[in-house]
Amino acid sequence: MQAFRHCGLCVSRSFFQSRTDFLHSEANMAAIRRAAACLNFLRGASTSFCSNRSVRQLRRSTGTSRNQTAAFSVGTGLCALPFAQAENLSHESLIRRASCLVTDSANTYLSQTTLALVDALTLYTKALHTLIALQKRYLDSIGKLTPAEEDSIWQVLIGQRVEVSDRLDECKRFESNWMNAVNICELSAEAAYSSGAEHASMALKTSLQVAQSKVEDMKKIQLAAEKSLAETKADEIQRMAEYASSIKLQDLEDVPEAYLRED
Template identity: 60%
Template sequence: MAALWRRVAHLSFRSSARLLFSIKPAVPKSSKLLYSGVASLAVGGLCAVPFKQADDLSHDSLVRRAASLVTDSSSTFLSQTTLALIDAITDYSKAVHTLISLQKRYLDSLGKLSPAQEDAIWQVIIGQRTEVNDRQDEYRRFESTWFAAVKLCETAAEAAYVSGVEQASVTVRTYIQLAQSQVEEAQKISQDAEKKLTETKVMEVERTSQYAASLENNNEEEMPEAYLRED
């Protein structure tokens, strides 16, 4: 008998639920226009709120969800620009070290190369200097974009905080600190490479000046012998 009563109660609940969900609540015309407009924004990718539950969401909850979306997208933008900037700095540093190596090889071979060999080495050095300039331009371009991403994240973090999404704000600020520390580490490597390049240029000036002076001394010593042979 108890099982029979449970069966009857279950059938009665299903019938009541079917009747309840078949009734559509009346929605004011102005509300229909509002939800229709918001839904059209969602199609364009500007919002990701589950609109089937829009009647149950307050303005505060919608603002908090929007703030969370902004922090997520700005964090993604920052991570991508950080990766691009670090790669650009790394490529620039490698190009600088390659130039340093070429210049040192040239300095070590002063007076040991034929004019053709020396000209060939200089062509390679000039080409590498162009590569360094190109890599530096790329580095500066990504650096500018990265600064914009950091500012965007800072704005998103502030917006999330005032909207009541404190955790999202804290997360974005953590991402900013991490990105800044990673970029600073990469910049230290590039600055070290630039310092070594400057030292190599100073060494190049000194070595070439010494080599030119030694050639002049040799020419002055050989000059009297030439005159003697003419006499």
């Protein structure tokens, strides 16, 4: 700065002199050279200052552009994320959803009716076996019981037969509900398959097959118990006939010979 002030003073002084004296004076020539050197120095300093400032601005702008680029990249990344789109609520999709709900309800109805029918068949079979055991016990004790004991056993047999009849009516009632559930499941499975819900249709058909298999197994046990009861009744009829004939023979043997003679 001092050199700049000194050069400016020298230049200002030289302009107050005449042009001829100024050119021929060695002092003035030296002043011109110093002024030129000062101008070159100032030009270099200003150029360096401007270049440094330009570099800083460039760095600053570069950093800003990088931040903007990063923000833009983050934004574009968020925009590129595959957000879940809502399912198209067309008539086909709504019908498919409704058919799936129907299959679920039909499966629940089938499960409840199957459980009720299986339990009813189980209780009915147990009642049959109890009746069979009582009848066999009675047949084994024919002719060995007093009238009071025989009457007591007959009361138990009658009560057990009433229970068997009630259990059979319960089985018929639950079987009617179960058949309705089977029909509903078949229709629901067909509706689900036609609407495009093949998975729900196949699942319901599988549940239907399992339910039918369980009921068939219990009915086989029931039929076996009923067959055993029928055999026991046939044996009872035969034993009672034999017992009645034996009583008649005994009565005939007890009649006095005088009453058997002809007059």
